[in-house]
Amino acid sequence: MRDPALYTDPDRFKHPQNRSPPRHMVFGGGAHRCLGEVLARAELEEGLAALVERLPKLQLLGEPLRVFGHAGIRRVSP
Ligand code: HEM
Secondary structure (H helix, E strand, C coil), X not given: CCCCCCCCCCCCXXXXXXXXXXXXXXXCCHHHCCXXXXXXXXXXXXXXHHHXXXXXXXXXXXXXXXXXXXXXXXXXXX
């Protein structure tokens, strides 16, 4: 998510621009870019807003999980 054609100063984290970039690569690209992107984004916004509203003290316990592996076969550390 650091394409200089899309983001000014791409190596610097800027909230909220880099939080929800308009062309996030998770939804693929080109002719087969996800058709459900707008719905998925709306559902995530609503779901996450409800979560933090109900559990305002929600926080990570211990170290964050580490994602490892490669495309298609990814795991998180136990
Ligand atoms: C966070 C949720 C989602 C993610 C990360 C996601 C990701 C993706 C990705 C990466 C592709 C491209 C696959 C490829 O290049 O072959 C794709 C395609 C597609 N997605 Fe999603 N998707 C999500 C949610 C949804 C939802 C909610 C719907 C429908 C209600 C949906 C419908 C589709 C369809 C129909 C395609 C095929 C588009 C085509 O081949 O032209 N997706 N999605």
